[in-house]
Amino acid sequence: MFLKEVYTDRRNRLKKEIKSGLALFIANHEAAMNYPANTYHYRQDSHFSYFFGLPHPGFAGLIDFETGEEILFGNDLDIDDIIWMGPQPSVAEQAAEVGIQKTLPYSKLIETLQKAGTKGRDIHFLPPYRGEMMIELGHLLGYKPSEVKENASMELIKAVVKLKEIKDALEIAELEKAVDVAWLMHTTAMKMVKAGVVEQKIAGAIEGIALSYGGAVSFPVILSQDGQILHNHNHNNILQEGRMCVVDAGAELLSLYASDITRTIPVGGKFNQRQKDVYEIVLKANMDSITATAPDKEYRDMHFIAATRITEGLKNLGLMKGKVEDAVAAGAHTLFFPHGLGHQLGMDVHDLEGLGENNVGYDEHTTRASQFGTAYLRMGKKLRPGHVITNEPGIYFIPALIDKFRTEGQFIDFINYDKVESYKDFGGIRIEDDILVTETGSRILGKAIPKSVAEVEATACNE
Ligand code: GLY
Numbered sequence: 001m002f003l004k005e006v007y008t009d010r011r012n013r014l015k016k017e018i019k020s021g022l023a024l025f026i027a028n029h030e031a032a033m034n035y036p037a038n039t040y041h042y043r044q045d046s047h048f049s050y051f052f053g054l055p056h057p058g059f060a061g062l063i064d065f066e067t068g069e070e071i072l073f074g075n076d077l078d079i080d081d082i083i084w085m086g087p088q089p090s091v092a093e094q095a096a097e098v099g100i101q102k103t104l105p106y107s108k109l110i111e112t113l114q115k116a117g118t119k120g121r122d123i124h125f126l127p128p129y130r131g132e133m134m135i136e137l138g139h140l141l142g143y144k145p146s147e148v149k150e151n152a153s154m155e156l157i158k159a160v161v162k163l164k165e166i167k168d169a170l171e172i173a174e175l176e177k178a179v180d181v182a183w184l185m186h187t188t189a190m191k192m193v194k195a196g197v198v199e200q201k202i203a204g205a206i207e208g209i210a211l212s213y214g215g216a217v218s219f220p221v222i223l224s225q226d227g228q229i230l231h232n233h234n235h236n237n238i239l240q241e242g243r244m245c246v247v248d249a250g251a252e253l254l255s256l257y258a259s260d261i262t263r264t265i266p267v268g269g270k271f272n273q274r275q276k277d278v279y280e281i282v283l284k285a286n287m288d289s290i291t292a293t294a295p296d297k298e299y300r301d302m303h304f305i306a307a308t309r310i311t312e313g314l315k316n317l318g319l320m321k322g323k324v325e326d327a328v329a330a331g332a333h334t335l336f337f338p339h340g341l342g343h344q345l346g347m348d349v350h351d352l353e354g355l356g357e358n359n360v361g362y363d364e365h366t367t368r369a370s371q372f373g374t375a376y377l378r379m380g381k382k383l384r385p386g387h388v389i390t391n392e393p394g395i396y397f398i399p400a401l402i403d404k405f406r407t408e409g410q411f412i413d414f415i416n417y418d419k420v421e422s423y424k425d426f427g428g429i430r431i432e433d434d435i436l437v438t439e440t441g442s443r444i445l446g447k448a449i450p451k452s453v454a455e456v457e458a459t460a461c462n463e
């Protein structure tokens with residue numbers, strides 16, 4: 001946890017954004033895995049953590065925008081809890097650690113909310129993303145669970161996005177630490193990617209590294225020689241000579257700040273010429289779009305810089321044809337790059353996405369495209385200093401998509417389908433870094449993770 005002034009300052013800044021009503025933030029409940037007493041690794045709600053810091057279940061925080069009062073609701077442990085979990089500080093002591101003076105038992109929360117409700121006061125809350133929390137909010141606020149999301153406060157969503165999307169020095173330092181853990185995860189993976197090894201062995205080893213730093217992985221590890229499957233959580237393949245392994249993995253610290261890094265590693269440590277040719281295109285897309293990333297530019301334009309580099313490169317290889325500008329405008333590149341360049345990163349790996357992708361990645365000036373592929377771009381809007389985003393272009397040869405587009409006669413002026421057929425066994429390549437937008441441009445966060453062909457080959461196991 002940070003010093004209490006950090007949380008006081010965050011709540012004070014929230015109070016400046018909303019003038020009336022109350023804001024309710026509930027700590028996540030424990031989530032049962034296969035029976036009630038056997039729970040998943042506990043994960044605090046990121047918004048509760050941002051404003052109230054405490055890393056345990058059983059709490060709710062209430063902020064009164066009219067009186068400025070802040071209350072932490074929670075129950076002191078009884079002897080049974082202490083026997084099983086050990087002694088814990090009292091609720092009042094924990095509240096003091098995050099700068100809150102007033103505490104009440106959790107059972108008083110419903111009464112407090114009902115009292116505010118009868119006075120016609122607005123109770124602002126964020127949309128829940130877990131079933132249990134939907135039920136809890138419904139119970140507290142008098143909604144059916146199915147009605148909870150639609151009653152979430154757009155005013156609070158906008159205020160929270162405004163505060164949380166701009167990272168301060170303390171947060172940037174945490175994000176850098178999370179990338180440094182990812183450095184160890186990825187360099188470890190590079191050394192393990194050899195023929196005959198089952199993917200799970202590498203996935204388990206790098207997940208263990210994240211755990212050993214006190215947190216967890218920031219999302220289930222994506223690791224596969226079938227890198228053309230964008231989010232492949234199946235780790236059953238035995239790595240084969242001549243293939244590449246896409247590793248998309250990051251760490252979440254105890255502070256919940258996350259990293260999200262992708263590297264693509266040739267099995268056995270050496271790229272063949274065909275792999276190298278495609279890898280260099282993805283690398284150029286990644287590096288040129290990072291170089292262009294700066295305040296006041298729309299992230300969608302960075303996406304199109306990457307799309308243009310990919311189209312130019314694939315045209316040079318004879319896989320695409322025609323005028324590059326026209327191909328990109330038509331969306332022909334989406335056969336190979338069917339996702340967006342990146343997303344915001346913070347306490348959630350897709351930061352703030354639970355508040356609605358369009359509320360986070362778009363605004364009144366930049367609206368989401370409807371074109372296949374580009375519509376998946378999660379962050380399109382203008383960049384500001386303090387934004388932290390991922391940059392993750394890729395080139396994939398997805399047999400089902402190639403067949404679909406070919407059968408439908410899509411982009412016949414821009415795609416050399418006969419040549420593309422010969423790449424159906426290629427797999428995919430993605431390269432991802434975590435980027436901070438600075439006052440003057442941007443920089444890659446954390447310790448440099450091997451990325452060029454020479455760096456990856458030098459780090460990888462050569463057998
Ligand atoms: N790293 C997984 C994702 O960005 O969706």
Ligand code: MN
Binds near residue numbers: 260343390392432
């Ligand atoms: Mn990502």
